[in-house]
Amino acid sequence: MTADLNISSQTPDNHQPDLTQNQPDQASEQNTQSWRAIQTFMKRKTHMGKKAEAGFRAEYADFFVQPDLATVQAMDIEGITDLRQLFAHPENPLTLEIGFGMGTSLVEMGKAAPERNFVGIEVHEAGLGNCAFLAGEQGLTNLKLISGDAISLMKQLPADHIDTVQLYFPDPWQKKRHYKRRFVSPERMAVVERVLKQDGVFHAATDWEHYAHWMIEVLDSLPGFVNAVGQTADGIGEFLPRPDFRPLTKFEKRGINEGRAIFDVMYRKR
Numbered sequence: 001m002t003a004d005l006n007i008s009s010q011t012p013d014n015h016q017p018d019l020t021q022n023q024p025d026q027a028s029e030q031n032t033q034s035w036r037a038i039q040t041f042m043k044r045k046t047h048m049g050k051k052a053e054a055g056f057r058a059e060y061a062d063f064f065v066q067p068d069l070a071t072v073q074a075m076d077i078e079g080i081t082d083l084r085q086l087f088a089h090p091e092n093p094l095t096l097e098i099g100f101g102m103g104t105s106l107v108e109m110g111k112a113a114p115e116r117n118f119v120g121i122e123v124h125e126a127g128l129g130n131c132a133f134l135a136g137e138q139g140l141t142n143l144k145l146i147s148g149d150a151i152s153l154m155k156q157l158p159a160d161h162i163d164t165v166q167l168y169f170p171d172p173w174q175k176k177r178h179y180k181r182r183f184v185s186p187e188r189m190a191v192v193e194r195v196l197k198q199d200g201v202f203h204a205a206t207d208w209e210h211y212a213h214w215m216i217e218v219l220d221s222l223p224g225f226v227n228a229v230g231q232t233a234d235g236i237g238e239f240l241p242r243p244d245f246r247p248l249t250k251f252e253k254r255g256i257n258e259g260r261a262i263f264d265v266m267y268r269k270r
Helices: 050-054 058-063 069-073 104-112 125-139 150-156 176-181 188-194 207-222 252-256
Strands: 094-098 117-124 141-145 162-168 196-206 225-227 263-269
Touching: 058 094, 058 125, 058 141, 058 176, 069 141, 094 104, 104 117, 104 125, 104 141, 117 263, 125 141, 150 188, 150 252, 162 176, 188 196, 188 207, 196 207, 196 252, 207 263
Parallel strands: 094 117, 094 162, 117 141, 162 196
Antiparallel strands: 196 263, 225 263
């Protein structure tokens, strides 16, 4: 991608692009015939800070898989069918992070593991731009960014393609009527299972206890996954002690400050 993606020159209205165009309408949300019509995220207008704006300038364009700002804003992932070939060393282990927020921890992980390739997918332009800027500051060559829906992306990737899928502090969708939006569901995890290599890892973290136990229940029910830590005497998957390789995120700090426990969940593909 060589074009300048400078948001400030293409999106007036106080540098806040309209992020509401792709929200599902009420009719699609009420459609229960297919889980595919239910999104796990909600795009909102977000403030574009100086670093986020800078991240869309031409010097950071190589971090983006999509070719221009319009494609980023449209979350157009057409043609993205092989993540490994995005890197100079496609043979290296590949991590896909879903919903990386402002990108601070993803950049930290990329810097700490130069022998591994990282792809981050996010729906908010502020996070995408900020992450590109931070990655540029660190001079990373093992990180690429995509704007779009992770499930749709994974459905068009080859099977046995990814070594690790990580999901850190996703929206817990706390109300019962919104549980169908939670990323960890049998249907969505079947998509994750398909793209993971054998013995590949799904690693999630949350500060919402109900969602943590929900994840364990869902993943224990799927024959394609095995808990990486083991099981309790009752045959229930264990939580993973907090791993050193996962950077402390602002959402984790907020949860700790508000008195919530942090839960890590890790399963391997059989």
